[in-house]
Amino acid sequence: MLFDLPDDDILYRALIERDPSFDGFAFVGVKSTGIFCRLTCPARKPKRENSVFYSSVASAMEAGYRPCKRCCPLMLGGQKDPLIDNLLTALENSPDKRWSEDDVQAMKMDPSTVRRAFKRQFGITFLEMARLRRLGKGVDALTKGNQVIEAQLDANYESSSGFRAAITRQIGLKPSHAHRHLFLKAEWLDTPIGTMLAIADEQTLYLLEFVDRPALANEIDKLKKLTSSEIIFGRTAALELLNEELISYFSGKNQVFKTHLAEFGSLFTRKVWDALREIPTGELRSYSDLAKDIGQPSASRAVARANGANQISILIPCHRVIGADGSLTGYGGGLWRKRWLIEHERRIAMKSSKKEWGNESGK
Structure with missing residues (x-):
């Protein structure tokens, strides 16, 4: 779902203009209220920094956002389907209930009609949606280290075998191992040169890339395999910092960045990344310079490969490396961004230098 969305600049412009062409294809989560809306919602528009975009109702709900009562994003075409509306209201009032087709029939609704309506609108059935809500509570309890039986009861499952099987299908591992399983959180971060995707746990940043980087999908797959993790949207202390x-x-x-970084490269690659972080703001190095800095002057090509393997942009400043002839070389985020970052840091350094000079002259 991470790669189905257009650029955030396009989506935020559509939100401000209430562009109906994205209706049903993109939704905005408002961090300050915990509510998600259609882009055409008549409500007051959120600030850019409070806007997170999702490509489906399901992904917005999984991220913890509640549907807006003004634009009713759960209702296709803005028209309220009484059947869907009544069931969603019932689910909202009783999220822990073990819903069944009997409960649907008790509400004087035909289960097959309900199944088709939810499948058509949300891609999952009502009973599947209800189970996901309950399983979410169970997964949350397990990842906090609770005993399986406690998590089972918290998710309102009577059968331990049924709960274990459901959890295993949902997250791909045994419930007793869930507390050792890594659930990384992803967050969109807006910058003056484009939206970035950051992935972290509570303490450590694993990835920071511009969302239009061509290799991003492969990088995420690689990260999931390296960490044996699943990635969901959410905020962590590391992402806040x-x-x-x-x-x-x-x-x-x-x-200076204090965010703790996870580095999965070889010893040589990590030496290159450490050397990158030693380059002062406003200064540049060639690949051969960097090779000399790590004591391996003949390894400029290997240094270039290590530079390209960096998955944490800006904090590991691979943009500070240029060609031996002074030309800009490849940058995953685009050469125009590399040029922007170099100029931005040059101005930061000049400003800092003038301030220091002024302090010295004033003594």
Whole structure:
């Protein structure tokens, strides 16, 4: 679902203009209210930094957002289907209930009609949606280290075998192993040069890339395999710190990042990444310079490969490396962004230098 959305610039413009062409294909989650809406919602528009875009109702709900009561994003075409509306209201009022077709019939609805209506509109049936709500509680309890029986009861499953089987199908591992399984969180971060995707756990950042980077899909698949993890949208302490530091960086204030980074490269690759972080803001290095910095002057090609393997943009500043002739070389986020970042950091360095000079002259 991460790659079905257009660029955030397009989506936010559509949101401001209430463009109906995205109706049913894109939704906006508002961080400040916890509500998600159609892009055509008549309500007051959120600020850009409070807007997160999703490609489906399901992904917005899975991220914890509630449907807006004004634009009714769960209702196809903005028209309320009484059948769907009544069941969604019932589910909202009783999210822990073990729903069955008997319950649907008790509400004087035909189960097959309900099944087709939900499948057509949401891609899943009503009973599947209800089970996902309950399973979500169970997964959350397991990942916090609760005993399986406690998580089973929390998810309102009477059968331990049924709960174990459901969890295994849902997250691909045994419930008793869930507390050891890594669930990484992803977040869209807006910057002056485009939207970035950040992936982290509570303490550590694993990936930070511009969303239009061609290799992003492969990088995410690789990360999932390396960490044996699943990736869901959400916020963590690491993502909160990263967002604050990026805002400061792009405003020209911050030059040092304290966000803890996960590095999966070889010893040589990590040496290159460490050397990248040693390049002062506003300065540049060639690949051969970097090879000399790590004590391996003949390894400039290997240095270039390590530079290209970096999955944490800006914080590991691979944009500070240029060709031996001074030309800009390949950059996954695009050469125009590399040029922008170099110029941005040059101005930061000049401003810092003038400030230091002024302090010295004032002594």
